[in-house]
Amino acid sequence: MPGCELPVATCPDMCPAAERAQREKERRLHRFEVAPGCLGDRPRADPQRAVKEYSRPAAGTARGPVDPGLLQAQVQEGFGSLRRCYARGAGPHPRQAAFQGLFLLYNLGSVEALHEVLQLPATLRACPPLRTALAVDAAFREGNTARLFRLLRTLSYLASCAVHGHVAHARRGALARLARALSTPKGQTLPLDFLVHLLALDGPKEARDLCQAHGxxxxxxxxxxxLRGLYREEGLPHAGTCNLLVDSKLRGRTLEEVVMAEEEDEVVDRPESQA
Structure with a gap:
């Protein structure tokens, strides 16, 4: 309208202060968003550099708790998309073995996933990350509890995150086998420390909780x-804290540092032999 000034929009921050604080707390800042001199254990966001993170709820759903089924479908779609890219590309792809290992660990026990991995070239399957993932899958299928959890201790942080969803099922299966082997009418006692070590639990309390949850x-x-006849399974097994098998391997790094790390930096106490 004549004589009227048009409003001028302003953008005082590229990233809202509340989001900056939340991302600082969750350590989700990109290195270019961190204030100079604050790259230590508690990086701070630079208001002049931080950019709002893009996020939206899935179509037709309200923002809120993540749907596990939807999340799993999205992860599988991501795996499939990148695996197709690897198949089409001429290569070499330095991180392909690690990625294919994550795919197998995420789908531990899946006949289809194992079949797809076994179609890969022998030279790729011989790479340490994929060879270890194949060993984990074999131990899981065979019910070789001692070897399975020994291998799980050696996995990198990302690989441990990928396999985390199967840990509770593996522990339940191991406990069921122990119950079949040891249960008697009068009962036999097993030290909780033995279970803690065998199943890579986070301490005696978690061992007690696991046993009581199964009667x-x-x-x-x-x-x-x-005692014979007391072991039971009700509902889905509880995943537990998994500090030993997962969280402790982060070792104070940000997720960006983990993702960008070279494969050699991700190895944790890998044994000399996979036998």
Whole structure:
């Protein structure tokens, strides 16, 4: 309208202060968004550099708790898309073995996933990350509890995140096998420390919780009693804290540092032999 000034929009911040604070807390800042001199354990966002993160809820859903089924479908779609890119590309692809290993670990026990990995060239399957993933898959299928959890201890942080969804099922299967082997009418006691070590649990409390969730009575503070007919399975197994198998491997790094790290930097206490 004549004589009227048009409003001029302003953008005082490229990233809202509340989002900056949240991303600082969750350590989700890109290195270019971090204030100079603040690249230590608690990086701070630079208001002049931080940019609002793009995010939106899935179509037709309100923003809120993540749907596990939808999340899994999206992860599988991502795996499929990149695996097709690898198949079409001439290569070489330095990180392909690590990626294919993540694919197999995420789909641990899947016949289809194993079949797809076994179609890869032998030279690729011989690379340490994929060779280890194949060993983990074999131990999981065979019910070789000791070897499985020994291998899980050696996995990198990303690989541990990929396989995390199968840990509770592996522990339940191991406990069921112990119950079949050890349960008697009068009962046999097994030290909780043995379970903690065998199943890579985060301590005696988690071992006690696991046993009680499956109907096994405790024998004092340090043992569990295997009595015939008491073992039971109800609902889905609880994943537990997984500090030893997952969280401890982050070692103070940001997720960006983990993702961008070279494969050699991701290895954690890898044994000399996979046997």
């Amino acid at each position: 096994l009575p405790l024998d004092g503070e340090e043992g569990v009693m295997f």
